[in-house]
Amino acid sequence: MGNSEILVDATAGVQKRKIFSAEEIYQLELEKVFGRCWLFLTHESEIPKSGDFVTTFMGEDRVLVVRQADRSVKAFLNSCRHRGNQVCRAESGNLRSFICSYHGWTYGIDGSLINVPLEKECYGSPVDKTNLGLAPVAKVENFNGFVFGCLDPEAPSLREYLGEMAWYMETFTSGGRAELLGPPLKSVLHTNWKLPAENFACDGYHVGWTHAAALKVAPAGPLGQLAGNTGINTTEAPGIQIATRHGHGFGCIWNAASSIHRGTALNDYLLSKQPEVAKRLGEWRGKLFMAHWDATIFPNCSFLYATNTFKVWQPKGPGEIEVWTWSMVDKEMSSELKRNVQKEAIRTFGTAGTFESDDAVNFHGCMRTNRGPQTRKGQLTNSMAVGFDKTHPELPGVISELSFIGETAGRNFYRFWDEVMDAANWDEIRAANSHWTEDWLAPETRDTNGNGRNQSDHFEHRQTQVAGK
Amino acid sequence: MASASVSPDLHQQVLQFYYREARLFSGKQYRQWLEAMVDREIHYWLPIADLRYRADRRPPPEFVPSIYDDNYDDLEERIRRLETGLVWMEDPPSRIRHLTTNVEVYGTDVASEFDSFSNFLVCRNTEDTDETLTIGAREDRLRLRDGNLTLLRRKVILGQRVIKDTNLYFLM
Numbered sequence: 001m002g003n004s005e006i007l008v009d010a011t012a013g014v015q016k017r018k019i020f021s022a023e024e025i026y027q028l029e030l031e032k033v034f035g036r037c038w039l040f041l042t043h044e045s046e047i048p049k050s051g052d053f054v055t056t057f058m059g060e061d062r063v064l065v066v067r068q069a070d071r072s073v074k075a076f077l078n079s080c081r082h083r084g085n086q087v088c089r090a091e092s093g094n095l096r097s098f099i100c101s102y103h104g105w106t107y108g109i110d111g112s113l114i115n116v117p118l119e120k121e122c123y124g125s126p127v128d129k130t131n132l133g134l135a136p137v138a139k140v141e142n143f144n145g146f147v148f149g150c151l152d153p154e155a156p157s158l159r160e161y162l163g164e165m166a167w168y169m170e171t172f173t174s175g176g177r178a179e180l181l182g183p184p185l186k187s188v189l190h191t192n193w194k195l196p197a198e199n200f201a202c203d204g205y206h207v208g209w210t211h212a213a214a215l216k217v218a219p220a221g222p223l224g225q226l227a228g229n230t231g232i233n234t235t236e237a238p239g240i241q242i243a244t245r246h247g248h249g250f251g252c253i254w255n256a257a258s259s260i261h262r263g264t265a266l267n268d269y270l271l272s273k274q275p276e277v278a279k280r281l282g283e284w285r286g287k288l289f290m291a292h293w294d295a296t297i298f299p300n301c302s303f304l305y306a307t308n309t310f311k312v313w314q315p316k317g318p319g320e321i322e323v324w325t326w327s328m329v330d331k332e333m334s335s336e337l338k339r340n341v342q343k344e345a346i347r348t349f350g351t352a353g354t355f356e357s358d359d360a361v362n363f364h365g366c367m368r369t370n371r372g373p374q375t376r377k378g379q380l381t382n383s384m385a386v387g388f389d390k391t392h393p394e395l396p397g398v399i400s401e402l403s404f405i406g407e408t409a410g411r412n413f414y415r416f417w418d419e420v421m422d423a424a425n426w427d428e429i430r431a432a433n434s435h436w437t438e439d440w441l442a443p444e445t446r447d448t449n450g451n452g453r454n455q456s457d458h459f460e461h462r463q464t465q466v467a468g469k
Numbered sequence: 470m471a472s473a474s475v476s477p478d479l480h481q482q483v484l485q486f487y488y489r490e491a492r493l494f495s496g497k498q499y500r501q502w503l504e505a506m507v508d509r510e511i512h513y514w515l516p517i518a519d520l521r522y523r524a525d526r527r528p529p530p531e532f533v534p535s536i537y538d539d540n541y542d543d544l545e546e547r548i549r550r551l552e553t554g555l556v557w558m559e560d561p562p563s564r565i566r567h568l569t570t571n572v573e574v575y576g577t578d579v580a581s582e583f584d585s586f587s588n589f590l591v592c593r594n595t596e597d598t599d600e601t602l603t604i605g606a607r608e609d610r611l612r613l614r615d616g617n618l619t620l621l622r623r624k625v626i627l628g629q630r631v632i633k634d635t636n637l638y639f640l641m
Binding site: 089090091092093094095181182183184185186187188189190210212213214216217322327335338339342343346347350351352353354356357358360361362364368 | 515517518519520521522525526527530531532534535536537538539543546547549550551553554555556557558596630631632633634635636637638
């Protein structure tokens, strides 16, 4: 955080309550997290043609994302260089130019200023348009069709940023096979953006209790049996937790693909594709292809693979977000199956979703308590199965094989949040790449140089770091 | 679509139908509503659209996202979820009030079916202080059978692009 206060001890799995409610922390997040990390913008399938555009947010900045004549995608701050007015007021469309509604300044789809009305008559001399184009988003890149932007020119490439998470996401996105069906549903939640992001990264724990009602009426199966959180009825570990560099992570339940959807159409489709995926990407990703995933790409993009919902948590202050929800399908699916998958995804995780509706009461409840000046002191925990986080001979990242119910990916989320809030720049973050797990992993998997630390050592280490600033 | 006005008696019957529906909704007596007032062939639909410029010539998306795209069994399942007693948001219960206004009724090509337009206002109170208003329009197809009206199709139209309530898990 760059001050004397420790806000996160990810090794112990605790974080201060104030990170969810303090306005000054939120303002820093807009700079240090949303101003520097890669953020989801759109999917290529939403803007297929030259001049196609969507408008969205990067943190609280309004941005315009446009398909160029050369098929590349550019993004700009959606703000006229004259008085700052929003140059594009639609959510999507196809245009040859963007005309500001205030005085008519006109920008090309490449962001360049191409016309200033009454220039000759009223400016006296020609306006130098070369420096008055729309401010570009520093980097726009896509991963298998998913378009992300980054406002920091010093950031690593999207591929490096996704890192090991990209290895996992190849499972269902390779070759650009996944696409999103928009426009997104949008709704307000009175919560901090980190709560749902953390929830999607790791929280299999809440499924059986929060969603007990939805599970009671859902199809019986690997998820249905969780209703009531009374026990997990399987003979083997039902899944794992996975955490990767830069705060990304997910929990997966083996052999649970499509288990929230009714009917067998999606499962039959995935089964028909599974042998090819296993052959091309190997046995583990073949297994992951038939798993159910709850995942977060740091900071604010989450998805449920095999429930086919894809979300962005747009921050609107420390205590409010907009939830944007797309349905995620495979391009090769028949139109009938796409429609069916979209219906099931929205029925469960849309704005009136049978599962979605359960979450708001808790996300809201976690926030409204913080109005109490005594309540908001202290810390909250993310310590489930601390000590079980390990490296794995075949799976990249940090893995907990104890259960899909865990907080490994949650600890990782706050670990990176703390790191990015603390770091002066991307070079500092890069410098930690080679040893980002050293003070974290369980003793038996620590490196042979004895770099592992126990929890109290970690706290002292962090305090020394902070004191040295 | 709408052709001829209907008799005052039928208009009165439709008004009574909507007032009864609003009363059942306000009491969350959704199963009574389903069983007494809804046709087995119901399509209950709440599509969404993004904000586009008037001159936008692009067709709507092939797969229109819909907050509700329910048939009879889908509605029944939603109601069954509420009846489990495990919906924490409803315990303590929210309070909800439905108003229905601006009712117009017209005959159609089918003698036993009528089109109607109406507006609604829903006020939902949750927890101790939270209150949301949802205002919208409905385009309904009603069916008259043995003197009883049932709801055959409903399209709900909302002005909110970003839904201000935390969810729309209530019927409109």
